[in-house]
Amino acid sequence: MKPTDINNPEYFHRVIDCQYACPSHTPVPEYIRLISEKRYDDAYMINWISNVFPGILGRVCDRPCEPACRRGRVEREAVAICRLKRVAADNREAGIESRFPKIPEEKNGKKVALIGAGPASLTVARDLLPLGYTVDLYDDQSAGGGFMRTQVPSFRLPEKVLNQEVGYILDMGVRTFFNHYISSMRSLLARDYDALFVGTGAPRGRDLPDLPGRREGAAGIHIGIDWLAGVVFGHVRSIGRKVLVLGGGNTAMDCCRTARRLGGEDVRVVVRSPLAEMKASPWEIEDAREEDIPFYENHLPVEFVVEQGQLKGMRFEKVEPRYDDQGKRTLVPSGEPLVLMECDEVILAVGQLNAFPWIEEDLGIEFDQWGLPVLGEGTFQSSLERVFFGGDAAFGPRNIITAVAHGHGAAISIDLFCSGRPLTERPGPKVSLLSQKMGVHDWLYHNQIADDLRQAVPTADRTKTLRDRLMEVELGFDRRLGHTEALRCLNCDIQTVFRVEECIECDACVDACPERCINFTANGTEEDLRRRLLAPARELSQALYVSAELPTGRVMVKDENLCLHCGICAERCPTSAWEMQKFSYQSPQAGEK
Amino acid sequence: MTFFRPSFRHPQLPANQAGYYLRDYEGGISTLCAGCGHDSINGAIIQACYELSLEPHRIVKLSGIGCSSKSPAYLLSAAHGFNSVHGRMPSIVTGANMANRELLYLGISGDGDTASIGMGQFVHAVRRNLNMVYIVMNNGCYGLTKGQYSATADKGSVGKKGEPNLLESIDLCEIAIQLGAGFVGRSFSGDKQQLVPLLKAAMSHIGMAFIDVISPCVTFNNTPTSTKSYHWVREHSEATSTFDFVPFRQEITTDYENGSTEAVTLHDHSVIYLHKKDPEVAVTDRRQAVDALEEHKEEGLILTGVLYVDPESEDTHTILNTSERPLNSLEQAELCPGSAALKEINEELR
Ligand SMILES: Cc1cc2nc3c(=O)[nH]c(=O)nc-3n(C[C@H](O)[C@H](O)[C@H](O)COP(=O)(O)OP(=O)(O)OC[C@H]3O[C@@H](n4cnc5c(N)ncnc54)[C@H](O)[C@@H]3O)c2cc1C
Ligand SMILES: Cc1ncc(C[n+]2csc(CCOP(=O)(O)OP(=O)(O)O)c2C)c(N)n1
Ligand code: SF4
Ligand code: SF4
Ligand code: SF4
Ligand SMILES: [Mg+2]
Numbered sequence: 001m002k003p004t005d006i007n008n009p010e011y012f013h014r015v016i017d018c019q020y021a022c023p024s025h026t027p028v029p030e031y032i033r034l035i036s037e038k039r040y041d042d043a044y045m046i047n048w049i050s051n052v053f054p055g056i057l058g059r060v061c062d063r064p065c066e067p068a069c070r071r072g073r074v075e076r077e078a079v080a081i082c083r084l085k086r087v088a089a090d091n092r093e094a095g096i097e098s099r100f101p102k103i104p105e106e107k108n109g110k111k112v113a114l115i116g117a118g119p120a121s122l123t124v125a126r127d128l129l130p131l132g133y134t135v136d137l138y139d140d141q142s143a144g145g146g147f148m149r150t151q152v153p154s155f156r157l158p159e160k161v162l163n164q165e166v167g168y169i170l171d172m173g174v175r176t177f178f179n180h181y182i183s184s185m186r187s188l189l190a191r192d193y194d195a196l197f198v199g200t201g202a203p204r205g206r207d208l209p210d211l212p213g214r215r216e217g218a219a220g221i222h223i224g225i226d227w228l229a230g231v232v233f234g235h236v237r238s239i240g241r242k243v244l245v246l247g248g249g250n251t252a253m254d255c256c257r258t259a260r261r262l263g264g265e266d267v268r269v270v271v272r273s274p275l276a277e278m279k280a281s282p283w284e285i286e287d288a289r290e291e292d293i294p295f296y297e298n299h300l301p302v303e304f305v306v307e308q309g310q311l312k313g314m315r316f317e318k319v320e321p322r323y324d325d326q327g328k329r330t331l332v333p334s335g336e337p338l339v340l341m342e343c344d345e346v347i348l349a350v351g352q353l354n355a356f357p358w359i360e361e362d363l364g365i366e367f368d369q370w371g372l373p374v375l376g377e378g379t380f381q382s383s384l385e386r387v388f389f390g391g392d393a394a395f396g397p398r399n400i401i402t403a404v405a406h407g408h409g410a411a412i413s414i415d416l417f418c419s420g421r422p423l424t425e426r427p428g429p430k431v432s433l434l435s436q437k438m439g440v441h442d443w444l445y446h447n448q449i450a451d452d453l454r455q456a457v458p459t460a461d462r463t464k465t466l467r468d469r470l471m472e473v474e475l476g477f478d479r480r481l482g483h484t485e486a487l488r489c490l491n492c493d494i495q496t497v498f499r500v501e502e503c504i505e506c507d508a509c510v511d512a513c514p515e516r517c518i519n520f521t522a523n524g525t526e527e528d529l530r531r532r533l534l535a536p537a538r539e540l541s542q543a544l545y546v547s548a549e550l551p552t553g554r555v556m557v558k559d560e561n562l563c564l565h566c567g568i569c570a571e572r573c574p575t576s577a578w579e580m581q582k583f584s585y586q587s588p589q590a591g592e593k
Numbered sequence: 594m595t596f597f598r599p600s601f602r603h604p605q606l607p608a609n610q611a612g613y614y615l616r617d618y619e620g621g622i623s624t625l626c627a628g629c630g631h632d633s634i635n636g637a638i639i640q641a642c643y644e645l646s647l648e649p650h651r652i653v654k655l656s657g658i659g660c661s662s663k664s665p666a667y668l669l670s671a672a673h674g675f676n677s678v679h680g681r682m683p684s685i686v687t688g689a690n691m692a693n694r695e696l697l698y699l700g701i702s703g704d705g706d707t708a709s710i711g712m713g714q715f716v717h718a719v720r721r722n723l724n725m726v727y728i729v730m731n732n733g734c735y736g737l738t739k740g741q742y743s744a745t746a747d748k749g750s751v752g753k754k755g756e757p758n759l760l761e762s763i764d765l766c767e768i769a770i771q772l773g774a775g776f777v778g779r780s781f782s783g784d785k786q787q788l789v790p791l792l793k794a795a796m797s798h799i800g801m802a803f804i805d806v807i808s809p810c811v812t813f814n815n816t817p818t819s820t821k822s823y824h825w826v827r828e829h830s831e832a833t834s835t836f837d838f839v840p841f842r843q844e845i846t847t848d849y850e851n852g853s854t855e856a857v858t859l860h861d862h863s864v865i866y867l868h869k870k871d872p873e874v875a876v877t878d879r880r881q882a883v884d885a886l887e888e889h890k891e892e893g894l895i896l897t898g899v900l901y902v903d904p905e906s907e908d909t910h911t912i913l914n915t916s917e918r919p920l921n922s923l924e925q926a927e928l929c930p931g932s933a934a935l936k937e938i939n940e941e942l943r
Contacts, residue, residue, distance in 0.1 A: 074601050441594040449599035504823050506628040506811065507783060511636030515603045516615075536605040552827065566599050574628025574811045 058086030118146020120391025123407025240344025680711025740813025
């Protein structure tokens with residue numbers, strides 16, 4: 001293999017598993033360390049800069065970082081990255097706004113329209129306002145937040161938390177136009193906007209229009225996302241005793257748990273697929289089970305049973321999954337008799353669709369066969385050059401943190417576009433490598449590896465939370481639990497940097513490394529090396545760090561996979577050929593060079 | 594500064610035939626200087642015990658005084674251990690060995706501990722062919738007392754203080770061969786490829802298995818002008834042979850047609866296959882072994898590998914006809930056979 005180029009910022013970025021997996025590349029280990037030092041404001045600001053909604057995301061983020069977390073490979077469970085974010089938010093001082101960027105009195109003369117007030121648009125606003133842009137925000141709802149407000153239930157995300165962090169952005173000087181549905185893109189384009197950003201989400205819930213009984217039973221059949229919005233705005237206040245929720249995604253989990261709070265006693269989730277293949281996050285499924293909600297797998301809906309105009313139940317066909325050689329699944333009937341489940345109401349949570357009925361076809365904004373806008377690679381720019389898309393509107397339903405990441409990217413493009421520069425001239429990440437050496441064998445970070453298992457998040461009394469849909473279920477970590485959890489972080493941003501010219505090949509690091517990461521061996525192809533290392537190196541997504549040739553003709557090969565970043569190699573190295581250095585990586589944002 | 598090794602280990606490391614994992618052979622975290630050759634040797638001992646599937650609690654680790662003699666703290670936490678006084682490790686092994694011959698005795702010593710203060714003890718343990726593995730971590734100096742030249746420092750070698758060593762050096766391997774050790778080898782801490790199989794062969798030998806391991810003292814004796822430095826040893830060492838050690842019961846997978854391969858079967862039926870540079874030299878010949886050492890020395894080279902093996906040698910237990918069973922398992926009837934037995938003995942002496 002060729003020697004690893006550690007000057008490529010993506011090499012060490014990749015080693016920070018959580019940060020790399022986070023769509024907006026939040027510097028996770030940095031904020032976790034700050035929490036362990038009780039520097040909550042600093043931890044909050046790191047988050048706020050990169051993911052904009054720490055208090056919100058610290059409760060409801062989809063947390064792609066956690067399955068990626070190194071700790072989950074080293075022991076049983078990942079660090080509770082998401083809930084630690086909440087610790088930073090819960091413990092921040094009032095008045096943290098004083099640390100936000102100043103909004104210039106004098107504007108730059110450029111006007112941008114944002115359509116939809118979800119996390120994508122709000123991020124664009126936050127990134128552009130400090131640069132002097134004038135920002136107009138349109139949304140058909142009465143307040144900002146998009147689906148974070150209309151869909152995510154209050155027992156997971158209290159309104160107060162939402163209002164605060166949405167408010168931070170609106171208070172930066174956004175001109176808001178709420179209760180304002182944009183029905184024509186043409187007329188908006190006719191206004192004097194330099195750029196327009198479409199962040200309207202994927203606002204249409206999928207229906208089962210052709211299932212027998214759908215029309216007759218309509219009064220008792222609801223589209224999940226419309227129903228949840230109805231609950232938030234108080235149009236829906238109760239539900240029947242027996243409720244069937246169809247679908248296995250996170251929307252279904254919110255629907256069934258909300259139904260339990262509105263009077264549903266026998267609430268069931270019915271899915272077509274096997275339980276193991278449900279789309280919902282494991283923790284959301286877990287939370288639903290905690291509230292006595294049973295799951296029925298491999299049930300294909302056949303018809304709504306309606307008697308005298310009254311929904312009575314649903315019939316399902318039992319199916320079995322079959323997998324072909326490619327692992328592709330088909331569901332085949334099991335041959336068992338149809339299953340009848342009685343119910344008073346049904347909630348359909350079987351998917352979401354994009355819809356742009358308000359964008360006229362002849363404007364030059366192209367859409368693909370799935371109805372999604374055709375966008376420039378990595379620029380979020382549509383085929384009409386001053387129109388940009390982001391969030392669920394751009395690539396279909398995802399999650400909040402992805403919408404935020406799109407917002408950052410789109411803001412960069414809009415800023416370049418408005419200043420007449422090519423969109424390819426994008427700023428790069430801000431990176432630095434900083435030695436952590438402090439004295440002979442001491443480091444600037446806490447390098448002792450804690451043995452504690454993942455701490456459980458305390459919850460409120462279930463009998464109370466089930467009675468009040470506004471009462472938050474999770475109480476969050478207190479400072480003490482947060483501290484214990486924070487110390488579980490392996491500091492993956494503190495890199496092991498190898499200087500080949502210093503190494504005397506004494507082998508000390510090889511022997512001292514508890515995970516057997518380090519090898520000195522003859523060079524070879526990656527495949528060959530992976531087979532020859534001291535410990536199995538089968539995790540192909542994790543890099544091998546390879547040095548230039550050493551005096552004995554061998555090379556140093558380190559498998560990054562299970563490195564604990566404990567610094568023992570560097571402590572045991574007589575020549576400081578290994579050194580622990582903190583790698584900071586900050587994703588680019590609008591206005592940076 | 595790390596005082597406790599993290600408790601996590603690579604989850605895919607396999608267990609050995611006895612069901613133990615590498616970590617079961619580990620000891621406490623080293624407090625030696627970073628880069629000390631002794632640490633590498635400890636690593637090799639751990640690896641050898643793991644590969645031989647030895648049961649950790651059937652091993653006894655013993656030492657004298659010195660950085661090298663601190664090793665029992667850094668390996669085999671689950672083994673029995675004894676840190677004796679300076680140079681007295683051989684006596685302790687002798688005593689323990691007499692009391693229980695069923696255990697594996699690993700004596701770990703330094704060049705000072707063995708070739709200076711412990712010389713008298715060393716030569717007699719070798720003479721008796723005591724059943725043990727005797728490892729000298731040879732750095733040519735007294736590391737623990739700040740690097741004074743030891744008796745194995747080569748004449749003319751220059752350590753950190755800059756003054757050359759003016760005295761003749763003792764070659765412990767030559768002495769061991771001359772005094773009847775059944776297995777003698779030399780290696781380098783920086784060459785685990787050679788050291789691990791050498792240790793495994795030594796652990797399988799019955800009788801005195803002596804290994805001198807050159808082990809640079811990074812702090813006091815790793816100057817370019819020292820003959821015990823990483824750099825010097827790498828430039829000036831030459832192996833007698835490459836060899837494979839095949840433990841008893843393990844399938845022999847390699848085909849040794851070549852006339853230059855010599856097979857030596859040890860007491861426990863494991864086999865060492867030596868692939869020699871010079872097919873004429875027999876590793877079982879004492880005279881040739883000493884000659885080879887001297888010839889290399891004349892050329893300024895350090896000869897490493899298996900230097901001498903006598904698979905026929907008789908160890909102390911055989912010579913003295915000692916108790917097969919550990920003394921602590923003998924019952925009163927055996928220890929105190931009664932007046933009839935005493936009478937019999939007395940009759941013999943009349
Ligand atoms: C039930 C449910 C639960 C969810 N839970 C989570 C969760 O726990 N964690 C997570 O990360 N994600 C969750 N999501 C997904 C997440 O809400 C979305 O991915 C995210 O909000 C998308 O952000 P966005 O900015 O693209 O648009 P949205 O948040 O969808 O906001 C778009 C806004 O635009 C408005 N709008 C649409 N068209 C127009 C128009 N023509 N004129 C004016 N306004 C318009 C909409 O009403 C809406 O307010 C959930 C989604 C659902 C449905
Ligand atoms: C009876 C006695 N005399 C002297 C000493 C001082 N002393 C401690 S270690 C040592 C030399 C150790 O040298 P070596 O065995 O080569 O070990 P190294 O530290 O080099 O590994 C000496 C002389 C002692 N501890 N006890
Ligand atoms: S920091 Fe060094 S010693 Fe610790 S696990 Fe990583 S490579 Fe091994
Ligand atoms: S401890 Fe340092 S000098 Fe020794 S082999 Fe490792 S990197 Fe090289
Ligand atoms: S003084 Fe020399 S022998 Fe002792 S620990 Fe340090 S390097 Fe090793
Ligand atoms: Mg010494």
